[in-house]
Amino acid sequence: MAASGSALALAARLRALDDGALARLVTQRLVRESGIRDFFDLAEALLDRSSIQAALERLDRGTLALLAVAGELAESAGAPTAEQLSARLDLPVADVRERIATALDAGLLGTESGRYAPWDAVVEQLRAWPAFGLPAGRDLVDGSPPAVLEPVSEADVRFIDRGAGDRAFGTLGAVTETLLALREAPARRLARGGLALPDARRLAAIAGVDAGEVELLLDIASRAGLAVLAGTEWVATDRLTDWLAGSRIDRWGELASGWLSRLPDDLRDLLRMRAHAVWGDGLLDYLDWLYPAGASWVRERAVIAARTAELLGITGAGAPSSAGARLLLDGTEAAAEAMAASFPAEVDNVYLQHDLSVIAPGPLRVDLETRLRVMAEVEARGLASSFRITAVSLTRALVAGETATSIREFLGTLSLTGIPQPLDYLITDTDARFGTLRVGQIDGAIGSYVRSVDAELLRQLAVDQALAPLAFDSTDPHRLTTRFDVGLLYTSLLDARYPVVAEDGSGRLIAIRAQRRSTGGGELVTQDTAAVLVQRVREGAAAAPEEADRAWLARQLELAIKGKVTVTVTVRLPDDSLAEYVLEPAALAGGRLRARDRRSDIERTLPLSSIVAVANA
Numbered sequence: 001m002a003a004s005g006s007a008l009a010l011a012a013r014l015r016a017l018d019d020g021a022l023a024r025l026v027t028q029r030l031v032r033e034s035g036i037r038d039f040f041d042l043a044e045a046l047l048d049r050s051s052i053q054a055a056l057e058r059l060d061r062g063t064l065a066l067l068a069v070a071g072e073l074a075e076s077a078g079a080p081t082a083e084q085l086s087a088r089l090d091l092p093v094a095d096v097r098e099r100i101a102t103a104l105d106a107g108l109l110g111t112e113s114g115r116y117a118p119w120d121a122v123v124e125q126l127r128a129w130p131a132f133g134l135p136a137g138r139d140l141v142d143g144s145p146p147a148v149l150e151p152v153s154e155a156d157v158r159f160i161d162r163g164a165g166d167r168a169f170g171t172l173g174a175v176t177e178t179l180l181a182l183r184e185a186p187a188r189r190l191a192r193g194g195l196a197l198p199d200a201r202r203l204a205a206i207a208g209v210d211a212g213e214v215e216l217l218l219d220i221a222s223r224a225g226l227a228v229l230a231g232t233e234w235v236a237t238d239r240l241t242d243w244l245a246g247s248r249i250d251r252w253g254e255l256a257s258g259w260l261s262r263l264p265d266d267l268r269d270l271l272r273m274r275a276h277a278v279w280g281d282g283l284l285d286y287l288d289w290l291y292p293a294g295a296s297w298v299r300e301r302a303v304i305a306a307r308t309a310e311l312l313g314i315t316g317a318g319a320p321s322s323a324g325a326r327l328l329l330d331g332t333e334a335a336a337e338a339m340a341a342s343f344p345a346e347v348d349n350v351y352l353q354h355d356l357s358v359i360a361p362g363p364l365r366v367d368l369e370t371r372l373r374v375m376a377e378v379e380a381r382g383l384a385s386s387f388r389i390t391a392v393s394l395t396r397a398l399v400a401g402e403t404a405t406s407i408r409e410f411l412g413t414l415s416l417t418g419i420p421q422p423l424d425y426l427i428t429d430t431d432a433r434f435g436t437l438r439v440g441q442i443d444g445a446i447g448s449y450v451r452s453v454d455a456e457l458l459r460q461l462a463v464d465q466a467l468a469p470l471a472f473d474s475t476d477p478h479r480l481t482t483r484f485d486v487g488l489l490y491t492s493l494l495d496a497r498y499p500v501v502a503e504d505g506s507g508r509l510i511a512i513r514a515q516r517r518s519t520g521g522g523e524l525v526t527q528d529t530a531a532v533l534v535q536r537v538r539e540g541a542a543a544a545p546e547e548a549d550r551a552w553l554a555r556q557l558e559l560a561i562k563g564k565v566t567v568t569v570t571v572r573l574p575d576d577s578l579a580e581y582v583l584e585p586a587a588l589a590g591g592r593l594r595a596r597d598r599r600s601d602i603e604r605t606l607p608l609s610s611i612v613a614v615a616n617a
Helices: 003-016 019-028 039-046 049-057 061-077 082-089 093-105 120-132 137-142 154-184 197-207 211-223 240-245 248-261 265-273 280-290 295-311 322-330 332-340 366-375 391-399 404-414 421-433 455-463 465-470 486-495 529-540 545-563
Strands: 109-112 115-118 227-230 233-236 357-360 377-380 385-388 437-441 448-452 473-476 479-482 501-503 567-572 578-589 592-597 602-607 611-616
Touching (some): 003 039, 003 109, 003 545, 003 611, 019 093, 019 529, 039 049, 039 529, 039 545, 049 120, 061 093, 061 115, 061 120, 061 137, 082 093, 093 115, 115 120, 154 197, 154 211, 154 233, 154 240, 154 322, 197 211, 211 295, 240 366, 248 295, 248 322, 265 295, 265 322, 280 295, 322 332, 366 385, 366 391, 366 404, 391 421, 404 421, 437 486, 448 455, 455 479, 545 611, 578 602
Parallel strands (some): 437 501
Antiparallel strands (some): 109 115, 227 233, 357 385, 377 385, 473 479, 567 611
16 A cells, blocks of 8 residues: 555544544644644654654554564455454464554554554554664564563662662652742743753752752652643642642652652553662663664653652662662552651751741651741751741731731740740831731732832832832822732732732732742743644534535545555446446546546546545555
């Protein structure tokens, strides 16, 4: 069958798919939407040799072997059934059907009446592999895998576990800080890949890691459903609040579970086989064998999985920790139980210093740390963390519902050193000034205002160079306005260290979140390319039924003419009976088809309106 013949059959198959299956195929095959108007254009894009090669690179050896054998049988004896493929591959029929489903989902296999054959472009690409140093069909079927499993001794496991707990605890803290930072301001992803440098540096400083590790932290968070790439920006998801409320070991469990669940099935199964063995080069060698054409992406995927596993304490020195082995074999709960023994003990007291810093001598109990963060800024974290209390942080606590009394009671109970006099003064002063500097949205107009009974404070705001971009207008001595949204005004004043609060139209204090943008700008792009493409090809076939059928037939015939493909054309005769002709179409113009009849070897001219079906001969 010629390539255009494959395109005819594939276009018909694509037309029969539902929108979900079609979108998954387009996404899996990385189809670009430009230049695609209908199902025929999409079929030709999927059968492009470079697209076929890219798809084959993502298939494991078993599915590649099925395609190679199906292609051979289709040429010698006709398209085979699943049972015939089972006999040829010496595999259970159930396993063969799984491989068939994989190949069908990838758009590499055609099917009709329970028989299967790869598209011609797939067969041709596989045949060309040996010239590029890739395995031939027989090697795909008969090749034996490398079998190198180096066991991990008990002494090695004890050594691995000591470091795994420290790394897991450190990574948990870094991921937590990264997510809290994303909740305040998203991080921009560049079109060529990677984070914008200012955002990478910002997140690295907050998380206390090298800039090169930030993307690994985002990968860990996204696998757990805590961060998502929304268009061009990384943002925290709504799940973050519930996750933060959990214990540290529960949080780690969710990160570890996310790591495991998001592994591809084949890699997860392979790692389970190596739950008590060194991963290392032996693992990479096996993956090279399993994905013979996918060396670059397979290794990259495995290296990222291994690197994030190391950060999470699932492995150490290239071999699973006790918690990692339990995760792979017994699940998250068992893994968390094993990891808990390696986590440092939590503390429930801190040291309050005269310089307004707060020193926690160990990991502060989660509920205490959560409340402390409302009234203090994190300065450094690790096994011992430090915080700093400021007028802005105390104002934030007052907005959240704390009072001067409740703050003193909480800090007094928490502190091993009592409340230093400078802190006591700051609490008193902040409480007295609370609510004197307020922002709100201007009713019925674009823009926002800041007001205060302290006219001198407003004059200070008006000349503050850090706030110059807001371009304040003075409407009266106690009120400044700006054309910007109240969220941006509120954030700008917070960043300039002013103890500001927000109010609604009636003057009631309200809590609003700071609205910072990614340092590199970048508009959120949420439009799904696959959905756009699916909608476009559907619209191309969504005319009135009669018009859509004529357009479909015309496109089939145009493709057959282009590829010089012989087709079977069904024609409705004047007496309403049907006749089939095996034709080689030559031209389509003026609503009439001109074609060579391959059976009678004469030229026929048929009105397009009388043609009811076109199929591969």
